[in-house]
Amino acid sequence: MPRTIVTHWQHAPTGATGSRDAHCLYPGVPVAIDMQKRVGRNRIIYNGPAAIWPEGLPMGNGDLAAMAFQPADSLCWGLTKSDVRDLRHPVVPWCDHPTIRRIFENEHNHLLTDQINEEEWDFRTYFPCFLPAGGLWLSALHQGELAVKRQVLDLYQAQHTLELVCGGQVTSFVYADANVLAIRLTGMNGRRLRLRFGPEAVEPGHAGDDNSPTAQLIRKEIFRRQLRHWQPDQGRLQVDYADGHRTLLMLQIRGATLGFSQPDANEATVDLQADTVDILMTIATSRQGAFLQRRASLLLETAWQRNVDRLLADHHNCWHERWSRSAVHLPQRILESLWFYASYTMASSSRGAYPTPLMSAWNLRLDQPYGGDFHNNINSQMCYWPLPAANHADLMPPFLKHFWSVIPEMEMETRRVWNLPGIKVPFASMGRGIDHWGVGYWRYELFVSAWLAQVAWWHYEFTGDRQALLQFGWPLIQGVAEFYMAYLETDPATGKLSLPLTKLCEDTMFNVVPAQRLVRDAGLDLTAVHSHLRDAAQAADVIGQPQPAARYRSALANLNPLPVVGGEFSPAPAMAMDVPVSHPYQLAAIYPAGLVTQLGPASLLPIAQRTLAQVWRCSSRVSIGQPDTGRLRWNDDLSMGWIATARAWMGDGDGALDALLNGWVTSTLKTNGFLTEQSRRPSERSAMGWMQNQLCGLANGINEMLLQSHSGVIQIFPALPGTWTDVSFVHLVARPGVRVSARRSGGIIRWVVLSAEKQNTVCLRNPWPGQALESLAVVDTSFPDVLMPVAANDAGHLLLTILPNQPLMVVPKDRLPLEPVIDAPHDDGIEPWSFTGPIPLRPGDPQPDGTWTSWWGKP
Structure with missing residues (x-):
């Protein structure tokens, strides 16, 4: 955060021109946005x-x-x-990993974790904590x-x-x-x-x-x-x-x-x-x-x-x-408003010395839940998931720099607690590299390390900033990979590499079957190791480190496969997916790991689809007083956003919309735009708290419905709901640092524009799959009268070479020439945002029941 006051507005946003009172013009994009009207109508009003x-x-x-x-x-x-x-560390004598493993595995004291919780948890463990400033x-x-x-x-x-x-x-x-x-x-x-x-x-x-x-x-x-x-x-x-x-x-x-x-x-x-x-x-x-x-x-x-x-x-x-920097236009006004609101809250809380805290920058309690810490078992990461795709990667350095700065302390703790090299990221931390909870089995959530390092890798993938990767990302990515490499051992049952002791995440079965609290190869942890060794090898390639890349790929090839039971991803080997869990961890192979998406591989597609179809039945999150219809069983601070994103990655736009709008917004929206920690009736939400990752998880789901760029392929509108016939976005970002704009009206994609600051050759999934390549035009917008040849690979994806700051437009030839569009939405005077849910997802669907009408605004 700058500590001096700037003297004037020095430059326009990258790729945009115009003053505050004029339309924003994006090079090559046939639309001019009145940003004051587009964003300003989403004001929040209390009477x-x-x-x-x-x-x-x-x-x-x-x-x-x-x-x-x-x-x-x-x-x-x-x-x-x-x-x-x-930033004080609690003075608690924590039990180290070798001791836990010896007592748990050899002495079969499966109640050890209860004893550790009693010994390690008291008022002293509240510190370190986030504090109000005044x-x-x-x-x-x-x-x-x-x-x-x-x-x-x-x-x-x-x-x-x-x-x-x-x-x-x-x-x-x-x-x-x-x-x-x-x-x-x-x-x-x-x-x-x-x-x-x-x-x-x-x-x-x-x-x-x-x-x-x-x-x-x-x-x-x-x-x-x-x-x-x-x-x-x-x-x-x-x-x-x-x-x-x-x-x-x-x-x-x-x-x-x-x-x-x-x-x-x-x-x-x-x-x-x-x-x-x-x-x-x-x-x-x-x-x-x-x-x-x-x-x-x-x-x-x-x-x-x-x-x-x-x-x-x-x-x-x-x-x-x-x-x-970017904008979206969505048919559901409330989702569009919340997308902008997520950007507003992150820009308002992630430019300082530390990342955004768990309870957001606006939790004013002296005794914040969890001390207002960094919950690194998804909450911290989810706050930053939507930023690179929304063209707000400049808000990510506080996250990258902070965790880079505590690497020496994380390495010290990894050596002390685990007696292993590398980095085991704390499950929960606050300004330091020490797990300030430390409580028993929670430290065995091994996936937290991979997911935290993944944010650093995504920053590179979306920005191409090799220097940031080398300075801040690679030390963390490599450290986590080295910890996994040291922790892996041969599974006596399969002869492959496995994780000897891992935790079944937040399962209610902890209180039922103590012997299953810690297991070999918990599905979430094993999934994280698969994805991290893949990413670490790619990162090593980027910075010119062939030896680590080869080691990671060799271990990856010899790693136990993901546990699958009954044709679904399961919490652990030989364990059915219907054990009660608090978050949909079985979706991790889809998102954020990306081991399977709608593009494949074919062997995992039916498993992923069945997992998504059946995931509702195993939730343990049923709020007090909530209608027990099955619809809202996952309705807490993060699950709906996660489910929506996974559904989007599998191409299910209706399912993603159902999770975000009917499942989440309908039953958690507060008057000030935040989402309550768990679903409640409107009259019960006023005094409830919230977490920052909720808004960001919602925005991330919307991003992935509009634009995806995993698996080396850019996809335009890959998961649109059936009712989204008119939708557009400007300057969202796809890997590898390509700005993408697109417009769909009347159920037809009108045009796609791609630009970049560096030369890139990209694969674009044909936005008009029913049309022959000969009917499409690729236009360098600097020379609009010259049509470039259209090339495609064996999969039918368009191959485009984008030169620095020379936007390319892809459009059906019969729609040329294009008339520029003025995007200046009328201020409809709704005070404030108005939303009544749930809504039918498709024309002719019956009105859904079992959820509560949302409450927006103060009378």
Whole structure:
């Protein structure tokens, strides 16, 4: 995250031209998008206050985040910052792998994991944890003075606006390129308010905070000292934490005067003396360096010199650049809105020192679930799955750099706990390379290492950034591969390589059959080793390391096959798929491993299809009070997005839409655009929390319905639902770093445009399979009157050579010449988004039942 304020909008997004107030033009693409209308109509509107913080509306710049909410007679901004966290390691004597294996296998003490849980889990294991950075409260001295009439979160402009009953207005935004929260109050001249700020984002016991016993213990444990100081135009709060780090919250005000009984008082009064009053606030941390007060003062001084109007203009331009990178148009308005919302939340939370935390940057609890950690057994990765394909790969470096930075600690822990070389990625971590849970069998989720390294490999596949692969990706990819190579041993039953001790993931059978808690070759872990050795060999080829590549391929060729029982991928050898599990792990061979897709191999296609068809029956996630129809059994923080993506990779667009819309959005959508952790009736969702990976999993499913590029083949609209006759996208990205745009209207694909910054030869699955190659035209858009010859390989895929920054259009000849299209969607005035589900997937289908109507917006 830049620490200096940019002076102007320096450049347009790659491949797009135009100013903030003009249409975005994409070279070679016959469409001009009014991005302000396309994104802006997806604003979130409340016709009243957000009385508790879980209903609040989020803002952020990738490092500093704010959640705006309004308890009675107050306006509140709860703040978080990516590097405000406790990094202490719990002092717990963890049991190492050789000991667990000896006791479990030789002594047959299958209750060992229960004993370890009891010994290794207590309040101390809550740390390390993600922490709120502070809170700012403006309170009325008289009842009703700050009553909220209406509020809007404008996604396009990334700003929040409150309309007050008294006629005043409050606008706030987290400046895109510096850690400054700006608040502007207008129409309130002559009023007096109360101002407070503190180290917590929510007052304990108020506005949705239950002040739990754990929170009370954390409060005593974490905060060591708080120093406040008020001046007539400034307030600051220094917070010293138990792990040795320090933060400084600094606030400055113009157009008003602060009054206080003494310089270190807990609060101040604000006398508004102008029609426009501006407040700027920043947070400096010792993790970024010394001289906190000096750094905070200089940052705010620079901001005042530019003034809030110019900051807001620059802020809008930065977000226009973000939105101009890509766009989609979907028939289901709610899915389109959530796709943009996923990009908004990731751009608002993944540009700082650390990746996006599990509970998102806007969870304001002091006692966040799981400590707000990085859950590396899919949640962390799912946050980053959609970014490269959505043309937001620039948001991935915090993920890559963080896990690269803790490689030495991960290697040390791997040697200490496993007595093996390489890297075993922690199941759960927070700013360090140590598994801060450590609890018993959870460390045997071996797949977490492969999936985390896979994000680094995908970054290269979509961007072609060899330097980033060499510096950040390869050390992690190689380390994980070396751990697997050392952990593999010969299976006495097959003579092939196998994983001697692995975990059946989150299975309820743990509580029923202790002897099966740890097994040989759990399907998910074995699948991950298959895919990782494949990817590691390819990565070694890219960076010129033939010896590791040969070793990995040799081991891969001698690895036990994936367990299959009853014609379906199974959790473990000789174990039927219908054991109750909490997530659909049997789909891993399809996604994200990509060992089988709709393109093959033929031997695995029927297994994958049968697994997808039968996966519903084995879920253990049935929420309390949920209709037991089978439809929603997987409805938790990640499963529906995963199922949708797997269905898309198998070409089932209707199934993907059913999972996302009818299965997920219908029963989890909150008023502020997030999705609840598990399905609940609308009346029960208000105070529920959420996880960041939910929005990203949904966006990822949409990406894969529109564009796929696995198996060396680019596929346009590979998994469209039957009702999606009018759909388009601009500048989504396919492997190997090719920007793709396409439009379908009236059920017919009209055109496809491909471009790249580097020369690439790609295979494009024929978007018009019923038409002969002679009827298609390939056009270099720089020379639209010259038709290039169409070449194809033996599989019938089009072979295209794309030169740098010279877009190619593929289109049926009978549709030439093309007329440019203006994409400026009408603002339909829906306030806010409107969705009632479930919906029939095909014309003539009966209305689905067994799910709840979604709830969107506050009355």
